[in-house]
Amino acid sequence: MMKATIQQITHTNKEQFENLFNYYLYELSAYSQEDIGTEGTFEMEDISPYYRDGRLYPYFITINEKIVGFILVTSPPYVAEAVDYSVQELFVLPKYRGTNIAKDAVLQIFKLYSGRYEVGMFKSNLKAVKFWTKLISALEIPVSVEDGIVEIGGNVLQTSGMKFTVACESICN
Template identity: 55%
Template sequence: MNIEFKTITESEKTIFENLFNYYLCELSLYSLEEVGPDGKYEMEDIPQYYIDDRLFPYLITVDNNVAGFILVVSPPYVSEGIDYSVQELFVLPKYRGTGIAKKATMHIFKQFKGHYNIGMFRTNTRAVNFWTHLLSSLDVDVQIDADSFVKIAGNELPVMDISFSISEKADL
């Protein structure tokens, strides 16, 4: 299995937006967002990923087939004192359970050292289990805030924030 990570550019715009809409569809189970009248979810922030060099979008491919994406953000898109956040991580169902999400995350950690914050819906047990398992396998100090809420489409939803640091000395 040959896994590659390619920076998403405007030339992959259609691929990325189609994947992102599918991701938002799956995420709506937790975000409670409604599909728009055109049958798509709102993706107003997506164009920024093609033009802002503080945003790092990667397409994940397996044997030259699209398998997902990982989106990383840096200041000013993160809280004060945070260097990076894996804003979104999505792997198509066919490729789940194969270690691709872990490889994508480790690729990011090797590239971007610093203080991280990862947020997720507490009810998204797949995400919570992935991040807690991954971070417990690394030699990093983790702070968890499981008492936060976010307001989306008029709904106040429980979220969990995980903060940690990846140093230059980290053995990844």
């Protein structure tokens, strides 16, 4: 069985991060309804704060030193009130899905950063909704779920947000 590790994204590997992020946006476009820009790529907001701002925690997910995805975690002021951390983005290349790699990565994040979490997703992204629901329930963590809406490029999209608290005692064994 493949064991995932997480490796911090820094300025030195920003190019791999930006390239991989465009694949992520491509995949997310099924839910966000976004179109590509004039250069044939998705218009990316500036993601450099992820490796410049100490309140953001970006990690590549790797298997045997090979990058297979990323997990991006934010903390105040980039999160809602009464929230310590948010798993903002989680992406694993299609070839590696269904192998517990995402779960491994999330558990490593939870071990590093205990506290009150919020995770948001598009309601139509059933795989993401199922992943988070199954993971949080397997960890037997109480969760509150709130539905919301977000507007992206004139499209109003339904979202689902989960709030829960991670304490190392419950998952570090």
